[in-house]
Amino acid sequence: MAISDSDLQKLASLTRVRLSDDERQPVVDSLNSILSLIDELQQIDVEAIDAMAHVQGSHNPLRTRAPEPTAAYSQEQVFDNAPQQQDGHFLVPKVIE
């Protein structure tokens, strides 16, 4: 399989990573070299194998937490790194629905 320029544009839109027109070709090339690496996977027989959902297998079943609350973050902790905020909200460019 190979990644085309239009595939890359779709990936860029899905992942919200913009590429300029002249950036795209080298990226397409490098992605195709990675693709040829991972395409080797098609050569191994995996018929008999159940997909392992987790590296720990059955060694570590999911633990659950007791439902008692702990203190929420202070406003300082919430907004210390905020690029833009006002009156207790994070602000983003207007969303048009």
Added chain:
Amino acid sequence: MSELIQQDIRGLQSLLQKGEVKPSELFAAFRAQAQAQESLNAFAAINEFDESEFDESAADNNGGDNNPLANIPIAHKSIFCSRRHVSHCGSNILKEFKSPFDSAVVERCTAAGMPVLGMTHMDEFAMGSSGEHSAFGATANPWNTAYVPGGSSSGSAAAVAARCVPIATATDTGGSIRQPAAFCGVSGIKPTYGRVSRWGMVAFASSFDQGGVIAKSAEDCALGLNAIAGFDERDSTSLQVADEDFTAALADSSDSPDSLKGVRVGIPQEFFQEGLDSEVGARVQEAIQQLQKMGAVLVEVSLPSFRFAIPAYYVLTCAEASSNLSRFDGVRYGARAEDAESLGDMFEQTRSQGFGQEVKRRIFIGAYVLSYGYYDAYYRRAMKVRQIISNDFARVFEQCDVLAGPTTPNPAFKLNAVDDEHDPVAMYQQDIYTVPVNLAGLPAMSIPCGLVRELPVGLQLIAPRMCEARLLSVAHQYQTTTDFHRQSPPSIKA
């Protein structure tokens, strides 16, 4: 002072206990070295001496045995969140980021009384094998500054090798502890997946990432692991096992000529095939012969699916990374692009400006292998290959106790030598011997075993899950009969 910074942790603790050096003096000595070696670009930040970080009581109560790490300076890979330090993870997008909470690893080191000397540089989001993919400049190899230190824990390995700090934290997703440790001639341990809490460790590939340490010896690694390992309920993948003293198995048996008697050391044939630098192969074979001399039984073994490890690894880690890195959207924290015209524009500009090329490539590949119509061919298939490789290891460990082989196919390469803008795969092949271990979640180490062309070579040891003690014991016994781990870069001796 140069003698002080060459000491191992027990040596330093003994000096502290005897009062021959004060904690602040010890800190100052390492700090001075870190500053003297600033041109390596190992540190993202070097801290001032802060009295409140020192546990003076530890020196008074002769508690060295109880708390051998008290007042021993440590450096943290900047992937570990810390309230007091910028944890930028090698990325522009987190350039100014200060976490409101401490990672479990930082917390535990602080609880052990270890003052933080500084934060170390790394490949951006731990994606890289050379230390060149940091937004804040490449780190140099202290053995030869024209060479890379390896990555992604480039700063931690270089800092320990240059004797700027006795021990540093690091993380390993596909070799990021072992490979730089090998390139820099230091010891590094990547524990069993789930040993060290990932709480507060910026995620690259969640089912692979594992915290560990880089230090000058296996024994120092064991001490460090004692501090950072342990169950943490905040991490659902943290293993609920009793705390272990990893130094317990490190009896001093330097007098005993066959301290490894009966230990079965497996030699995976796939680790010595095409692609391995012949001189590196020779150093590793010498190390294996040394193990044999010490009583180990060598067993030829095979990992038949070895060659599928790299492709499976890149499918799975890129998939996880593409999702893990979605949170960097400029909304709540991190660098946001200015003058965005719309929300979409803000997302796209922020991420385009914030991430480096290698990170973007992996995000694209990750999205590709998960996308509609490709999931079964790539992601699901890679998950199955992961199981096959895991099964290969399980079978091999029925025949032997540990595996031994090279950590890397070659010694450190020159800065800018690998053109990964055009051919990233060449760089990926650097991790050929380390990646299978992460697929199976096993513990492994790299320890120095000699030089090739005046650059260090690493011996990799791999153990079954939860068998860090065995791993450390074999490494320690090797180090009691060899002195490769005591060698420091020529420039440091001067």
Added chain:
Amino acid sequence: MNWELVIGLEIHVQLLTHTKIFSPAPTAYGQPPNSQVQAVDLGLPGALPVLNRGAVECAIRLGLAIDATVNQRSEFARKNYFYPDLPKGYQISQFEFPVVSDGHIMIRDDDGNDGDEEDIRIGITRAHLEEDAGKLIHDLHPQHSAVDLNRAGVPLLEIVSEPDLRSILQAVRYATQMHQLVQWVGICDGNMQEGSFRMDANISVRRSGEPFGTRCEIKNLNSFRFLEQALKYEQTRQIELVESGGEVVQETRLFDTAKGETRSMRSKEDAHDYRYFPDPDLPPLLISDEWIAAVRATLPELPQARRARFCADYQLSDYDAAQLTSDKAFADYYEQVLGAVASKDDVAAIKAAAKLVANWMSGDLSALLNEHKRAIDDCPISHANFAGLIKALQDNTISGKIAKAVIVDMWESGASADEIIERKGLKQISDSGALEKIAQEVVAAHPQQAEQYRQGKDKLLGFFVGQMMKATQGRSNPEQANQLLRRLLDEGKQ
């Protein structure tokens, strides 16, 4: 042309837990913005999810209530997309392996023939756990949208029906019954204004007997009225479209509550490829038989079973039983009142009181609750007091007419029926001597009407009863008054 509707509902139920599904932050509603969040809810680097046991128990409760399979192994997956109210850039949900699958509920439906109703079975494909998103507010700022993450991470159970619903009435009945059920088993407060119960409807049309048509999904309906309006609009739109030779396009539509129309949200649809994959931060969720049994032990009698029991044990009509079991607290109140009126073992007494209590609860008490917009939980009339009222009716202490006034007084004062009857002197006059005297006075005072009665105008008896009630402020025993007046008037005939 005979058109048939095919509808399936996806209902998002906010679970009544004190903490979020993957974070220990509180879930209080109506708090200042961003005041109910911690590291996980902010999607901070290094923050990790840990599953809330309470949320899993809610899922098990629902699974048992809809006679479904509670899967012993289920899995959390990431649904990847960017939106400012989604802090991690992915929603943790369940995809391939949901916690609950293959359930059903029975709903009442018009059988189409004689106006009778019958039970029909509505299949429930699955119910899965997931996290809610935050909220985006558009009217706070001219150039910006504001993000509040208090709701981010609130646990949701998404209940997905089979496309088994064939009419708008069925869809609304299914939704209301599910709304009742989730409150009944205590997993949701049912508050639709606060968004605790939100519906998405999938609807298509087909000519009877033909395969399913292309469906549209109408998102985010938060009242049963909107559900009904949206389905009606969509039914007409789709039928008109097909009849005029057009084709329905599979898409997501939004219901405009002001205009009563649905409209396409195609803008949001273009690049939707959610790239689901198992969340590597969360191992599979294993639910043991013991856990399920423990939850089952705490499950209340379910509404349909209770309704059937009310019919059988209390000889209530199905209509009465349905009214009483529309809400668990209402049914509980009924049985508490009944228990206080008659001893449980006295079958005859229970049966005698059952209908009376049912009538007064469905009638006057429900009217009061509606008028004051109160739930039965904060009804100011205790069940003991309500039982007192019923007893006073049963032993003829008061008439039904007086009781209507007494119940209002009980609501306002919180006093018992006996206190009010005593205080206001409302006790029914059943003393025949006293009643006879009053009756004589009434007949004597209206000679003209008495004469007319005697000449055959029987209907005037009602007039005399009314006059007698007026004279006693309604306290005359109506049966006795009737008898007395008839006798006195008839006596005059001779």
